[in-house]
Amino acid sequence: MENAFTINQLNLKYGEKKALDQITMDIPKNQITALIGPSGCGKSTLLRTLNRMNDLIDNVRIDGDIRYEEQDIFAKEYDVINLRTKVGMVFQKPNPFPMSIFDNIAYGPRCQGIKDRKVLQEIVERSLINAALYDEVKDRLKESAKELSGGQQQRLCIARAIAMEPDVILMDEPTSALDPIATAKIEDLILELKKKYTIVIVTHNMQQAARISDNTAFLLMGELIEYDKTDIIFSNPKETKTEEYITGRFG
Amino acid sequence: MENAFTINQLNLKYGEKKALDQITMDIPKNQITALIGPSGCGKSTLLRTLNRMNDLIDNVRIDGDIRYEEQDIFAKEYDVINLRTKVGMVFQKPNPFPMSIFDNIAYGPRCQGIKDRKVLQEIVERSLINAALYDEVKDRLKESAKELSGGQQQRLCIARAIAMEPDVILMDEPTSALDPIATAKIEDLILELKKKYTIVIVTHNMQQAARISDNTAFLLMGELIEYDKTDIIFSNPKETKTEEYITGRFG
Amino acid sequence: GTEDTTTATTSSFDQTSLIKVYTRDTTSGTREAFFKGIGFSDAVEDNALLVSGYIEVDGNGSMISSVEGDEYGIGYISLSSLEDSGLTGLSFEGVEATEANVLNDTYNLKRPFMYMTRSDWTGMETEEAIVEAFVAYMSTVDGKATIANNSGILETSTSDQLWDDIKDNYDVCSLNNENVTIRFGGSTSVEKIAKALSAEFSAKCGNFIADHNHTGSGDAYKRVQGSESDGANYLHIGFASRSFSTETEVGADGTYGQMCWDAVVVVVNADNNVITNITAEQVKKIYAGEITTWSQLA
Amino acid sequence: MKSRKRFITDKIYQSLITLISLIGLVILIAVFVFVFNKGSSLLSWDLLTGDYYSTVYDGYYDSELTTNLFVAPDDLDSDTYFSTRWGIALKDDLDREGHDYILIVYVDTESPLANLPDKNNEGEMVYMASGQSLDKIIFSDNTIMLSSKGAEAAISQFESATGIKDIMFTTAGKGIRGSLITTMYLIILTLIVALPIGILTAIYLHEFAPKNNKLVNILRRMVEMLTGVPSIIFGLLGAAVFIPIVSTVTGTEGGNLISGSLTLAVIILPVIISSTEETLKTIPDEYRQASLALGATKSQTTFKVILKSSAPGILSAVLLSIGRIIGESAALIYAIGTSIKDEIIVTERSTSLAVHIWSVMSGETPNFELASAISIIILLVVFVMNLSVKMIVKKISY
Amino acid sequence: MKFPIFKIWDVKKKNRFFDKLTYTGLLIPTILSASFVVLIILFITERGVAPFLPSQYGDLSVNFLRFMTGTTWYISPNIYGIFFIVINTLYVVFLSALLAVPVSVFTALFIAKMTPKPISGFFQTVVELLAAIPSIVFGVFGLGVITDVVKKIATVFGMQTAGGISALSTVLVLAIMIMPTVTLLSITAIKAVNRDMENNSLALGATKIQTLFKVTLVSAKSGIFAGIILGIGRALGEATAVSMVAGNAGTGPDFNIFNTTRTLTSTMLLGLKETTGLDYDIRFSVGVVLIIVIIVTNLLLNAAKKRIGKFS
Ligand SMILES: Nc1ncnc2c1ncn2[C@@H]1O[C@H](COP(=O)(O)OP(=O)(O)OP(=O)(O)O)[C@@H](O)[C@H]1O
Ligand SMILES: Nc1ncnc2c1ncn2[C@@H]1O[C@H](COP(=O)(O)OP(=O)(O)OP(=O)(O)O)[C@@H](O)[C@H]1O
Numbered sequence A, B: 001m002e003n004a005f006t007i008n009q010l011n012l013k014y015g016e017k018k019a020l021d022q023i024t025m026d027i028p029k030n031q032i033t034a035l036i037g038p039s040g041c042g043k044s045t046l047l048r049t050l051n052r053m054n055d056l057i058d059n060v061r062i063d064g065d066i067r068y069e070e071q072d073i074f075a076k077e078y079d080v081i082n083l084r085t086k087v088g089m090v091f092q093k094p095n096p097f098p099m100s101i102f103d104n105i106a107y108g109p110r111c112q113g114i115k116d117r118k119v120l121q122e123i124v125e126r127s128l129i130n131a132a133l134y135d136e137v138k139d140r141l142k143e144s145a146k147e148l149s150g151g152q153q154q155r156l157c158i159a160r161a162i163a164m165e166p167d168v169i170l171m172d173e174p175t176s177a178l179d180p181i182a183t184a185k186i187e188d189l190i191l192e193l194k195k196k197y198t199i200v201i202v203t204h205n206m207q208q209a210a211r212i213s214d215n216t217a218f219l220l221m222g223e224l225i226e227y228d229k230t231d232i233i234f235s236n237p238k239e240t241k242t243e244e245y246i247t248g249r250f251g
Numbered sequence C: 001g002t003e004d005t006t007t008a009t010t011s012s013f014d015q016t017s018l019i020k021v022y023t024r025d026t027t028s029g030t031r032e033a034f035f036k037g038i039g040f041s042d043a044v045e046d047n048a049l050l051v052s053g054y055i056e057v058d059g060n061g062s063m064i065s066s067v068e069g070d071e072y073g074i075g076y077i078s079l080s081s082l083e084d085s086g087l088t089g090l091s092f093e094g095v096e097a098t099e100a101n102v103l104n105d106t107y108n109l110k111r112p113f114m115y116m117t118r119s120d121w122t123g124m125e126t127e128e129a130i131v132e133a134f135v136a137y138m139s140t141v142d143g144k145a146t147i148a149n150n151s152g153i154l155e156t157s158t159s160d161q162l163w164d165d166i167k168d169n170y171d172v173c174s175l176n177n178e179n180v181t182i183r184f185g186g187s188t189s190v191e192k193i194a195k196a197l198s199a200e201f202s203a204k205c206g207n208f209i210a211d212h213n214h215t216g217s218g219d220a221y222k223r224v225q226g227s228e229s230d231g232a233n234y235l236h237i238g239f240a241s242r243s244f245s246t247e248t249e250v251g252a253d254g255t256y257g258q259m260c261w262d263a264v265v266v267v268v269n270a271d272n273n274v275i276t277n278i279t280a281e282q283v284k285k286i287y288a289g290e291i292t293t294w295s296q297l298a
Numbered sequence D: 001m002k003s004r005k006r007f008i009t010d011k012i013y014q015s016l017i018t019l020i021s022l023i024g025l026v027i028l029i030a031v032f033v034f035v036f037n038k039g040s041s042l043l044s045w046d047l048l049t050g051d052y053y054s055t056v057y058d059g060y061y062d063s064e065l066t067t068n069l070f071v072a073p074d075d076l077d078s079d080t081y082f083s084t085r086w087g088i089a090l091k092d093d094l095d096r097e098g099h100d101y102i103l104i105v106y107v108d109t110e111s112p113l114a115n116l117p118d119k120n121n122e123g124e125m126v127y128m129a130s131g132q133s134l135d136k137i138i139f140s141d142n143t144i145m146l147s148s149k150g151a152e153a154a155i156s157q158f159e160s161a162t163g164i165k166d167i168m169f170t171t172a173g174k175g176i177r178g179s180l181i182t183t184m185y186l187i188i189l190t191l192i193v194a195l196p197i198g199i200l201t202a203i204y205l206h207e208f209a210p211k212n213n214k215l216v217n218i219l220r221r222m223v224e225m226l227t228g229v230p231s232i233i234f235g236l237l238g239a240a241v242f243i244p245i246v247s248t249v250t251g252t253e254g255g256n257l258i259s260g261s262l263t264l265a266v267i268i269l270p271v272i273i274s275s276t277e278e279t280l281k282t283i284p285d286e287y288r289q290a291s292l293a294l295g296a297t298k299s300q301t302t303f304k305v306i307l308k309s310s311a312p313g314i315l316s317a318v319l320l321s322i323g324r325i326i327g328e329s330a331a332l333i334y335a336i337g338t339s340i341k342d343e344i345i346v347t348e349r350s351t352s353l354a355v356h357i358w359s360v361m362s363g364e365t366p367n368f369e370l371a372s373a374i375s376i377i378i379l380l381v382v383f384v385m386n387l388s389v390k391m392i393v394k395k396i397s398y
Numbered sequence E: 001m002k003f004p005i006f007k008i009w010d011v012k013k014k015n016r017f018f019d020k021l022t023y024t025g026l027l028i029p030t031i032l033s034a035s036f037v038v039l040i041i042l043f044i045t046e047r048g049v050a051p052f053l054p055s056q057y058g059d060l061s062v063n064f065l066r067f068m069t070g071t072t073w074y075i076s077p078n079i080y081g082i083f084f085i086v087i088n089t090l091y092v093v094f095l096s097a098l099l100a101v102p103v104s105v106f107t108a109l110f111i112a113k114m115t116p117k118p119i120s121g122f123f124q125t126v127v128e129l130l131a132a133i134p135s136i137v138f139g140v141f142g143l144g145v146i147t148d149v150v151k152k153i154a155t156v157f158g159m160q161t162a163g164g165i166s167a168l169s170t171v172l173v174l175a176i177m178i179m180p181t182v183t184l185l186s187i188t189a190i191k192a193v194n195r196d197m198e199n200n201s202l203a204l205g206a207t208k209i210q211t212l213f214k215v216t217l218v219s220a221k222s223g224i225f226a227g228i229i230l231g232i233g234r235a236l237g238e239a240t241a242v243s244m245v246a247g248n249a250g251t252g253p254d255f256n257i258f259n260t261t262r263t264l265t266s267t268m269l270l271g272l273k274e275t276t277g278l279d280y281d282i283r284f285s286v287g288v289v290l291i292i293v294i295i296v297t298n299l300l301l302n303a304a305k306k307r308i309g310k311f312s
């Protein structure tokens, strides 16, 4: 099985505070990998490291390495912008730009220099269809994206990521701000997307992880406690800490 | 069994939009009543009506009546300020005032005209102890409340409500912005508080409702579909709509 | 209070009140003429000699509105603005402030209005010719009439020539000068006269453009021959409401002269019913703080 | 009991706030009322669109005066004087700047004055008409009529005159069109200069500059210090620096619209920088992250997302700046000068409405009325800008 | 299915290049903006220092110590004392802030929180318009209305003012002039306060007024203070209107509000255009002092603001 990412001995510090501690794991292609763990354990940090969004934070120091498609993403000459077009990201809170729905989705391609209106139209439509949003918004592509409901906004953000034709999509608690019905739609969508994309998802929701992911990694205080097939983690974890967390009263 | 609130034929409109439709229900004293339902069904609206926080929104029209301790809270001569001191409220997002921890909790009592430093000290300590926060903050009561973590801030808000010695505490998704560990603490706290207070809680989290509440009301599009003991709602609902919602794949 | 309120408040004038003394700032030509005229030359540039509590104002206009608002005030303004000011002008040493009395030298509070032209006209020959004609125009019957019409005080004589008589000496005026700009400036006190002159002379001299930028007497010399004469704000002709300083403002011979006189008149509020005449001695004592209440003058 | 006491204190405080704020508002509105009260009588379309300089007509009359007597029209006021020999009616009046002048009320169509040979252009004619102002006449006998002597004296001189060597009369003038146009130019030019510099500086300071960098902090401090500089000092800077620079570049001389705009641009720079920075602060980080995560470069993120979202905030900064530009006088007196013009050329002198007011107020006799009338126009301009900016903001904010 | 479009490497290179360009490109306007203050300071100190240099004015040069401590402005030929002017300026500005701040903050509260929308919109527009009125108009208003009022007030106290021209009139004119600025910034700050926080207070049984004072104002104080700082800056730098009603007293300091006063700006403005030589240059020295006063005041106020804003 091919890997999208190979993470090796990754350490990350925010100033003096250690946030990731010797993480070593592979993230397989075209599967859904879930990151779980209590708040502050480093899930988001790990996720953001994969497309180097941590670069934007001051005082971050990283060592160890991450290879994406065999290339060291921390290498000096490595093209971060390019990495980010290949590794898309969806955030916890839906954050459409204050523009029309169309412009939101066309944003990424436009940044890449695509100007042809027809091509853009095609990209936007296909992305919306793939994000299962097309039917709901097809008549109002010119309207502000801010007028959509929360769930629709989040699907819009996914469509926006898809429009870049990435290989990987990173998702940081994509449904935690949504109501159950919207959550269901997004989960369906994620399962659908898995056919084409590698997906890494952070979630607080144990059941969500169990429902949709192929592999699950459990982090605790910056350390990777256990990483395995999802059914093994949830039915038969090797570490007691994992078991304690999974069987905790939280859902 | 005594009731804290008796709601009768309550209708509420925001401008032309009907948000609550003929709600009739009793809320028993010293129990936890949960309001569940999909987003936009009117849970928050109903909750806010109980301490007349809806008064602050323009364009709200209410008919029907709500009795709190036998008195019509919509009556002209009814003292709203007094109602709000008896019926406290905790919001979804923790929002401490930009003051010290001490001042935050002393805020309500001070508004009531209590000035004696000793009395206030006592109130603050008791409230913090009851809100299970005392040990974590006892050494820094003078520091800004904004520096606490999210979960601590939410407990501070609960302590602030408790400081008023209310009879009822209304909570609108008090844990939805928190991580599981903080959530667990708050849930423990709510169960503890039940001994002294009547609690009405809005939640998206079915399992939370099941875990902590005595009664559960299921709302849909402004209507009260079903209202019963929590175990009945979750094990044996009468309405198919309730069942569909409860047994949805969400949790 | 303006004229219409006088009768109502006259009776309320309290003679025991302190006299409030108004003066222009130390750079003012009016101030210089005033203090010199009352024999208190030291006070021209020395505020310390003045009664404490004096009020310093920034122009003729402020002086008028200030004394207009203070029934116990005393100040001095240009005679030309007395009529419209709503203030009472006092006779000085028994002589009324009139044009005739200025010209016959019985009224001694006065100041000259001066002009000065450039001395270096390199590259501006047309402008030079026009300014030369303009200066000539100022002493014709026509020009003097206009100066007088705008409150300048000057003597006319039967020997004055008409512009018609001398215009043939100034060929430049028979040309079309619509593209020539002449830059006037200097004293704001002279602005009104200068504008009236330039407007009508332009009609008589090929419609040159008159550009007026009046910023103060100090700029007259500075911008025609002094430090700013080659700067951005240079002038072709500048005006001053005082004599040019014999030390710092020495213009080239023949480039400057007097246009007319302006009289300074001591003014009090219209409600003041105490005096109509004042002596140099009295004014000096008032400004020096030796006379402090109106009752001392009654 | 307690609740009752609280209710009462509450009401007391409430009335106190209302009272004090109403006092504040009343005072502010009183400024308005004062300005309108003083200025409205002078307000007219003519004032707004008229030339400042009056056109001077210079004519003469050397023919035999016909002995016909003219008849006064019957609608003349009592303070109007009529010459039966010349067929002209005059009256004393005040011009817009508050100076005395003689208003020509009526000129008989048959009057010789209605049709005079032009003194300076042979073969051409000048035409006296009502509404003009009569300035000066030199009669054939070298007696002189001066407008300062009043209409009555003028008429009596007319009655005994036989011919006119030189008669000068003018159009009304004193209009503020030139200053109004200059003000508009100043607004546009100033914003063209200051907006890009200000916005780019704000972007650099907020988006690109390294955090906690000493040098950046110093730059920021220096920009902030600009806010504290009194405008009169900016004016001196304009005169000493911008006027020479512009003069060298354009080859024109003296203060001009461009040097004025540059000076104003420096004045409003801190306003634009700080308001833009404030706006940038309110833009959620999520936009930046979302954009970067889509593979946009930082400059793309800044210019396509951040700048666009901050447009409403920047527009209000523009509004503030316009207010400042319109209201500024102290600096402009030095940086552009006080010459009032009718034809506006950007490389030449002319002056803004505020300086126009200053000139009106600092002359020998201050004229509150005209100053107030111009202020009303300023207020109207600001009001229109205010409304349009608010409308634009509504339109562009998603 | 893939879109056949991302092969445009040159575009990417162009983007990258443009990005680099932006970094350096943006530094230029920033340095330009910052440089003006240097230009100004150099320019006015160059002239402002001249009066003290024997090399420039020989025997006439002004004694710096006497300049800084003096209590009389201008005795010919070279005695200028600025000490009392600084004190008077600070005194007048302090009093005007004392008056303007509560009124402005209450007005802002009233507009932002206590009136229905159309009315508050109207009032806000009024305030916005006033912020754009040329200062000379406030001077005219001061001379036409305020001095009259002050004259009457003084009579009540048995004092005689110079037709109302006095420190008090100056204070009132300045207060009115800075009110729009302070009010507008306060409105912005008050409107920015999180509604949830206010609701929380109400839910705790606080009255609306208690909420406004204890929560809204407390949360907005940092923004309000920024407005006050701006207002005070404007008051310190205001020249035209002040010189019309201050009376320009020649000696001081004087704390009687019914007496005339003199501010740094009115000193600079007075006769600036008529004067030459030493008397001209000394006005730049006043300008230097004024800038220093403004900067120091600003620093102090900003430090105070930091302390006040501690909890927000
Ligand atoms: N920008 C930052 N600067 C300093 N410390 C940070 C920063 N971001 C995160 N941290 C710290 O690093 C640790 C890991 O944070 P991270 O956000 O990755 O946790 P998480 O597992 O995503 O938590 P959550 O479930 O609450 O989102 C935490 O202790 C956090 O406080
Ligand atoms: N201030 C308001 N003005 C107008 N409509 C409102 C307002 N607040 C709520 N509504 C509408 O009333 C309906 C009920 O809203 P409410 O906030 O009570 O729902 P909810 O059940 O609490 O939803 P959620 O789970 O998303 O919090 C919704 O359709 C909402 O859009």
Ligand SMILES: [Mg+2]
Residues within 6 Å of the ligand: A043, A044, A045, A172
């Ligand atoms: Mg996280």
Ligand SMILES: [Mg+2]
Residues within 6 Å of the ligand: B043, B044, B045, B172
């Ligand atoms: Mg809700």
